Each structure stands twice: as C-alpha cells, then as structure tokens.
Amino acid sequence: MITETLVVKERFTNYPDDSFTLARGLTTGAYEGLLKVLKDHTPEEVVEMVKQSGLRGRGGAGFPSGAKWSFVPKDVFPKYVVVNDDEGEPCTFKDRELTERDPHAIIEGALICAYAIGAEAVFIYVRGEFALGVRRLYAAIDEATEQGFIGERIAGSDFSCKVIVHRGAGAYICGEETALLESLEGYRGQPRLRPPFFPAIKGLYHQPTVVNNVETLATVPHIVNRGVDWFRSMGTEKSPGPKIFSVSGCVQRPGNYELPLGTPMRDLLQIAGGLPEGRSFKAVIPGGASAPWLDSLDMTMDFEALGAAGSMLGSGSVIFLDDSTCAVRMAYISTRFFNHESCGKCTPCREGTWWSVKVMERIEHGEGRPEDLAILLDVCDQMSAPGPTYMPKGQCFCALGDSQAWSLRSAINLFRDEFEQHIQEQACPFPLEARLTVSSRSKAP
Amino acid sequence: MIDLKRQATEIVERYPEGRSRSALLPLLHRAQERDGYLSEDAMVEVASILKLTTAEVRSVATFYSMYHLKPKGRHVISVCHNIACSLKGAEQLIDGIEKHLGIVPGETTSDGVFTLERVECLAFCDRAPMLQVDYDTMHGPVHAHSVETLLSRLEPEPDQFDMFAPEFLPEDS
Numbered sequence: 188m189i190t191e192t193l194v195v196k197e198r199f200t201n202y203p204d205d206s207f208t209l210a211r212g213l214t215t216g217a218y219e220g221l222l223k224v225l226k227d228h229t230p231e232e233v234v235e236m237v238k239q240s241g242l243r244g245r246g247g248a249g250f251p252s253g254a255k256w257s258f259v260p261k262d263v264f265p266k267y268v269v270v271n272d273d274e275g276e277p278c279t280f281k282d283r284e285l286t287e288r289d290p291h292a293i294i295e296g297a298l299i300c301a302y303a304i305g306a307e308a309v310f311i312y313v314r315g316e317f318a319l320g321v322r323r324l325y326a327a328i329d330e331a332t333e334q335g336f337i338g339e340r341i342a343g344s345d346f347s348c349k350v351i352v353h354r355g356a357g358a359y360i361c362g363e364e365t366a367l368l369e370s371l372e373g374y375r376g377q378p379r380l381r382p383p384f385f386p387a388i389k390g391l392y393h394q395p396t397v398v399n400n401v402e403t404l405a406t407v408p409h410i411v412n413r414g415v416d417w418f419r420s421m422g423t424e425k426s427p428g429p430k431i432f433s434v435s436g437c438v439q440r441p442g443n444y445e446l447p448l449g450t451p452m453r454d455l456l457q458i459a460g461g462l463p464e465g466r467s468f469k470a471v472i473p474g475g476a477s478a479p480w481l482d483s484l485d486m487t488m489d490f491e492a493l494g495a496a497g498s499m500l501g502s503g504s505v506i507f508l509d510d511s512t513c514a515v516r517m518a519y520i521s522t523r524f525f526n527h528e529s530c531g532k533c534t535p536c537r538e539g540t541w542w543s544v545k546v547m548e549r550i551e552h553g554e555g556r557p558e559d560l561a562i563l564l565d566v567c568d569q570m571s572a573p574g575p576t577y578m579p580k581g582q583c584f585c586a587l588g589d590s591q592a593w594s595l596r597s598a599i600n601l602f603r604d605e606f607e608q609h610i611q612e613q614a615c616p617f618p619l620e621a622r623l624t625v626s627s628r629s630k631a632p
Numbered sequence: 633m634i635d636l637k638r639q640a641t642e643i644v645e646r647y648p649e650g651r652s653r654s655a656l657l658p659l660l661h662r663a664q665e666r667d668g669y670l671s672e673d674a675m676v677e678v679a680s681i682l683k684l685t686t687a688e689v690r691s692v693a694t695f696y697s698m699y700h701l702k703p704k705g706r707h708v709i710s711v712c713h714n715i716a717c718s719l720k721g722a723e724q725l726i727d728g729i730e731k732h733l734g735i736v737p738g739e740t741t742s743d744g745v746f747t748l749e750r751v752e753c754l755a756f757c758d759r760a761p762m763l764q765v766d767y768d769t770m771h772g773p774v775h776a777h778s779v780e781t782l783l784s785r786l787e788p789e790p791d792q793f794d795m796f797a798p799e800f801l802p803e804d805s
Contacts, residue, residue, distance in 0.1 A: 265648065278716045280755040308648070315661075315698045316754050318768040351646045356657050357697030359752065373653035373682075375695040392651055435716040435757035442758045476715060476753075504757075506715055520715050524752050530695075 189446075189458045192421060194429045195405050196445040199288035207323050209330035212291040218336050220408030221295050224302055225344040233303035237407065239415045241427040245281075246271055246362070246400030247475065247502045249426075249490045252407075258387035259304045259395045266306040266395045269386075270297050270404060272313040272320070273367055275359040276475035277524055279504035281431040281443050282401040286313065286320035289405065290327035294350055296404030298336070299411060301348045304397055308349040312367050315355040324352050359528035363585050364398040366530065377532045378585040402431055422448035426489035426500075433504035434459040437466065437512065448489040448500075455488060455505060466509035470601060474501020476521045477590030479577065479597035498597070499577050513617040514602035515609050518595055519547040525591035536588030539570040543595060555610035560599060567592040634666040636674075640681045652682055656692055660699055669700045697751075698767060705740040705747035707786050710764045713750045716757035720773065725761045726750065728776025732783065746783070 191200075198215050199206035209217065224233050238253025259266060270293060274282035285293065297309040313321055328350050331337045339347045353371050355361055361370045365379035368391050383389055390396025406428065410418050419427045426448040432455055435441040439460030446455065452471065462468060470480050473488070479498040486496045493500045508517060526540035543566050546559050567573075571580045571592035579586040599606055608616055639662050640655060647654040659682065663674040670693050679689045693699045709729060713722045726748075730736055733746050740747040756762040759772030765786060774782060 274755050275753065277714045277753040278757045279753075280757050283755040314755070315696070316764065316767060319770075353654070354658065354661065355696070356661065356699055358695065370657065371654060372651070373656035373692065375692055392648065433757065435760065436719050441716070441760070472715075506719075508719075512719065516718070517715060520713070520718055524714055527752055 189454045191445050191458070192429045192447055193445055194409050195285070195289075195292065195402060195431060196443065198292065199284075203288075206288050207290055207327065209291060209327065209334060212289075216408075216412065217291045218295050218331075218334075218408075220411035221298050221302075221336060222342055223411055224299055225342055225346055230303045230305060233299060233411070236415060237303070237410065240410045240418045241425070242403065242406060242410060242418070243426065243490065244400055245402035245406070245430060245503065247276065247477070249500060252399060252403055255387065255399070256300065256304055256397055258385070259397060260388070261305070263395050264305070265308070266304055267391045267397075268297050268301045268304070268306045268309045269364075269368065269371065269391055269396055269398045270309065270311040270401060271362065271364060271367060271398050272311055272317070272401045273355055273362045274314055274317075274401070274502075275362050275528075276477060276502045276504060277521070278433060278435045278472075278506045279475050279502040280433045280435075281503070283314075283317055283320060284443055285401055285405055285431075286317060287323050290320075290323045291331065292405040292408065293324075293401050294327060294331055294337070296407040297350070297399075298341070298348055299407050300397055300399060300404060302346050304395070306348065306397070308351060310351050310353050310371060310391065312353050312355060312361070312371055315357050321352060321354055328352065358530070359524075360530040360585075360587060363587065366585070367398065368396070375530070377530045380584075423487075423489050423491065425491050430488070430503050432488065433502070434507070435504070436472075436506040437462055437509035438507050439463060446488070449487045449492070451487050452484050452505070456484065456507060459507075462507065462509050466511060468507070469510045469512055470508045470514065472506040472508070472594075474499045475504045476506075476524060476594060477501055477586070479593045480601055481597075482601050494577065511617070513551075513615055514598055514605050515547070515551050515615065516617070518598035519544070519551045521594050521598075522547045522591065525587060525594075529587060529591075533584035533588070535570045536583045536585075536591070539566050539583075539588060540591050542566055543591065547595075550606065550609050551615055553609070553612075553614040555606075555613070557610060559610060560603070560606055563595060563599060567596045634662055636663060636666070636677060637681055644682075653684065656682060656684070656689065657696075660689075660693055664699060669703045671701075703740075706745050707783075708747045708749065708766055709783070710749050710751040710754070710767070711737075712752070712754050712756070712760070712762050712764075714753035716753070717760040717762060720760040721775065722761040724776050725763070725774060725779070728779045729783075732779050 202211050205211045234256045242252045243249045337350050358376045360366045361376040363378050366376040370376035386396045386398050422428050430448045431443050431445045470482050478501045481498050486492050490500050522544045526544040529536045529540045531537045571589040579589045643655040643658045644652045659678050675689045679686045711726050737748050737750045756770045762772030764770050
C-alpha cells in the first residue's frame with residue numbers, strides 16, 4: 188500500500204473545509220517560515236538555504252530555485268517577485284488546487300523570496316479562468332494584510348512588501364516567464380529575447396525579477412521550517428523533496444498526489460487506482476502535453492530518470508493511456524492545442540503547428556496520404572532539430588514549438604503502425620466510443 | 633453600473649508609478665463585465681483612460697481568449713476538449729449539449745441565453761469531462777445525460793445577470 192508524503196498538500200488534505208482561511212492557516216503553521224527568516228536569517232542566508240536544499244522549479248523547466256534567486260543583482264532597485272500561477276499545461280491541475288485551497292502558502296513563499304532578493308512587491312499572475320482561485324487570493328491578501336504579514340515593516344522588521352493579484356485573460360503562452368511579464372505590463376503575451384531579457388536582470392518593467400511557480404514557492408516555507416536535511420531526506424540527490432503529481436487519463440482515481448521525487452511510476456499508477464478494469468497499458472505522457480510519450484512504466488519520477496528515458500518531468504502531470512486509446516487521436520488533440528496556443532511571434536511555430544494540425548486532422552478523419560508521416564516529421568525537425576536531450580533547440584523563439592515537435596515526433600515514433608493503419612485504411616480503426624470522434628456537426632476549430 | 637474611469641484610478645494605483653499600462657488587462661475585464669463583451673466604444677474608452685491608442689488596446693484584446701469582441705449569450709458554457717477530458721468523453725458531452733441547445737460551438741441560442749464554446753485544458757482534469765459556466769464555476773464530471781439538469785439550474789434571471797467573473801472590486805453605485 189503506497190501512501191502520500193503530505194507536505195505542500197498537508198494543510199488542505201487535513202482541513203479540506205477551511206484550509207484557505209488565515210484562521211486555519213495560523214493553527215497549522217502558516218507564516219511561521221516568514222517570521223523565522225525575518226527574525227533569524229539574513230537575506231543571503233535564505234538564498235543559501237534554498238540553494239543547499241536543491242529545490243528545483245516545479246513549473247516545468249526544473250531550474251534550481253536557489254541559483255535563480257542568486258542571479259538577482261544586490262544593488263539594483265526596485266526588484267520584484269512574480270508568482271507564475273498561469274497553469275495551462277494540459278492535464279496539470281496542481282497549481283489551481285493549491286491556489287484555491289492554500290493561498291496563504293503561496294503568499295508566504297513569495298514573501299520569503301521577496302525578503303531574500305530584496306523585492307518591494309510580489310505580483311501573483313493568476314490564470315484568468317481560475318475565478319475561485321482569484322477570489323481566494325484576494326481574500327487571503329486582505330486577511331494577511333490585516334494581520335501584518337503584508338505591508339509596511341512586516342512583523343516589526345525592516346522588510347516591507349506589497350502583494351498584487353494580476354488576473355490573466357486566457358493564453359497558455361503566458362506561462363512562459365517572459366511572455367508572462369509582457370502580459371503583466373499590459374501587452375500581448377509574447378516571449379522576449381534572451382539575452383538581454385533574462386528576468387533576473389531585466390524582468391518586470393526591465394527591473395531584476397524572480398519568476399517562480401506556485402508549487403515551488405509553496406514548498407519554500409517548509410524548507411525554512413524543517414531544514415535542508417529534512418528536505419533532502421526525500422527524493423534523489425539531484426531531484427530532492429516532495430512533488431505534487433497531477434495524474435489523469437485512463438486511471439480509476441485521477442487526482443493530485445504528493446510523493447517524493449524518484450517515486451517509481453508504477454507506484455504512481457497504483458496510488459491513482461490503476462488502469463480501468465480489463466484494460467492494459469499503452470503509453471504514458473509523463474510531464475504534461477509538452478513531454479515526449481513513453482511506452483514503458485519502468486522508471487522513476489524525477490528529472491534525471493525521465494530525461495534518461497527520453498522524456499521529461501515537466502510540470503509533473505502524468506497522463507496514462509490504455510489500449511482502448513487511439514494514439515493518433517491523442518496526438519491530434521495535443522497538436523490542436525499547441526496550434527491554438529501558438530502566439531504567432533515566430534514563423535516555425537506559427538506555421539509548423541498550423542500545418543501539423545491540418546495533416547493530423549486528415550489522418551484521424553480517414554483522409555491521410557502516404558506521404559503524410561514524412562511531412563509531419565519534416566515539420567517537427569524544422570521546429571526542433573532531433574537530438575538526445577530535450578532542451579529548446581533555438582529554431583523557435585521559445586519552447587512552445589519545441590514542445591509540439593517533441594510530443595508529435597515521439598507519438599509517431601512509438602505508434603508508427605497505428606498512424607500507417609489510419610492512412611492505409613482511410614479510417615480510424617478504433618471503435619466509435621473509444622475513438623471519441625469530433626461530432627460531424629462541429630468540426631473542431 | 634461600473635464606472636470605468638473611477639475603477640481605473642484604483643487599479644492603476646496597484647502598480648508602480650508610471651506603469652499604468654499594466655492596468656489594461658484588468659480594465660478590459662471590467663469593461664467586458666459591464667457590457668457583456670468588448671465593444672468598439674469600450675475599447676476607445678479604455679484607450680482614452682490609459683492614454684493608449686485604440687489600436688494598442690485592440691491588439692491586446694484580440695490576443696487573449698477570454699475577451700470577446702462580439703456579444704455572447706447570458707450564460708457561456710465552455711467545454712474542455714483537451715486530452716484528459718477527451719479520454720473521458722468530452723466529445724459525447726459536447727454532442728449532448730449541441731443536441732439539447734440546438735447550437736454548435738461558437739453559436740448562441742436564438743433566445744440569447746446560452747453560448748457554447750470549446751476550450752483548452754482548464755486544469756480540472758481529475759474531474760473530466762468538465763465544463764465551466766460563465767468563466768467561473770467549474771463542473772465535473774459532467775456527462776451528456778446530466779446536461780439538461782445542469783443547464784436548467786442556470787435559467788435566465790436578468791437581475792442576476794453575472795456573465796463574467798468580477799474583478800472583485802467594490803461596485804460603483
């Protein structure tokens with residue numbers, strides 16, 4: 188029997204009814220980490236602590252958080268902390284749940300970060316569609332301000348900080364940190380060129396800025412309270428600590444499960460109730476729709492192991508596919524998503540996702556041509572050159588185009604027979620119910 | 633009635649001095665909440681308040697999927713058609729709503745009550761298939777057979793008109 192390791196999820200798991208209130212927060216340790224750093228630690232010590240902990244970003248890229256904080260110049264003001272709460276990676280739903288159920292953990296983590304880098308304001312960029320999350324954040328900020336955790340001279344210290352909620356308006360690309368900053372400044376959410384626009388140097392309003400994911404920041408108070416050794420006692424050497432995995436797709440109990448990094452993927456499948464009765468495993472997309480597909484369960488859930496297996500941990504959302512699933516249909520849906528969300532700034536992504544979805548649509552709808560797989564792979568290569576590692580190749584302006592190429596190329600490589608069968612038979616071989624076809628009256632856009 | 637100019641003052645104050653353009657997204661949310669959509673007049677008004685050109689405002693308004701340049705129904709039903717929801721029957725759900733309302737995604741019922749749209753992942757995948765009502769409450773799992781009950785609870789009540797999730801600022805009287 189596998190049980191969860193409750194750290195970030197602990198408060199809202201134990202107190203599901205009122206975990207989002209400050210009253211409940213204060214009985215369960217909320218803001219103790221903030222008070223502790225203000226009383227006992229210099230900003231430099233906090234950065235060092237997060238560095239030593241080995242905490243890596245929980246939003247997708249897995250960048251070491253302490254290093255990110257240390258890149259911020261000490262003598263340039265003003266500085267900002269921006270919370271990336273624009274969760275949009277398909278099948279990732281941990282940040283939404285955290286925002287709705289434990290907003291104080293996010294605010295506390297962000298304030299600790301602001302203290303560490305010397306920021307005067309925290310901006311929480313929350314996904315526009317998260318209406319309940321927005322309400323909970325506003326309420327939490329009011330409560331925390333009234334209690335003196337936000338504002339001038341917090342808890343009698345010299346540290347002052349504001350917290351501002353900024354609501355997005357629907358754009359996956361704004362999860363990309365430089366696009367998010369553009370959006371926060373009131374522009375179209377399109378990514379910025381790096382260099383010079385590394386957020387740590389030229390971030391929000393071209394000032395030094397740390398952009399961190401919600402779950403990353405919600406983890407920070409636990410590191411402060413319980414120490415680096417405690418944190419490193421979970422997970423692996425290079426991927427320490429607990430992580431929330433959003434498990435969805437063909438499982439009996441989909442949900443957010445918190446387990447140490449390095450947990451076997453089979454354990455994750457088991458804790459989510461396993462595959463539906465009578466079905467067998469087909470594939471897994473281990474890190475959100477951007478991650479290359481895998482056809483094996485024999486690996487552990489950490490940055491290194493998934494990288495070695497030819498995929499990536501990404502946001503930690505795991506989509507299991509069983510044998511009733513049409514691989515072509517799933518690849519088509521994924522491609523349609525990236526095409527819909529391509530911001531249009533660079534040609535390979537704007538055109539590549541558009542042509543890919545056209546070709547994928549005709550294959551799935553029984554109109555595929557013999558040359559189509561070669562066309563798709565060629566388009567993938569023009570968006571992101573093939574290679575052993577999953578780092579953006581620089582052909583597209585940001586990683587969105589690479590993600591589309593990685594995902595589609597892996598689907599074709601793993602299930603080439605199925606793609607060819609669609610083309611040869613001029614039909615999807617899966618039965619109607621399993622095929623989940625777009626109804627004839629409403630062709631997908 | 634929302635007074636955009638008064639609200640703008642309050643919203644602009646949240647951001648550092650000289651950064652009033654950051655108020656653009658929040659103000660467009662408010663304008664849409666007031667009118668039900670973003671009219672040409674509203675965009676001109678927002679541009680004038682923030683001292684931007686209408687073209688700058690329009691370029692932003694057309695980029696984001698939650699802003700609508702045409703009127704919508706009183707209730708907007710957004711059904712997710714991404715991976716997790718598709719695996720659990722999103723297409724059957726969309727089909728069921730189409731049959732019940734007699735419209736396809738992108739359309740509004742002739743009485744102006746419901747607009748149906750397809751949307752990408754809304755981070756509610758553990759309760760797939762899901763839909764969101766009026767960009768606010770998320771429902772799931774929703775299956776075709778429960779659509780009628782769900783929609784009947786959203787009967788039109790003009791005085792409860794609440795199409796867009798508010799920005800949670802105090803209302804102007």
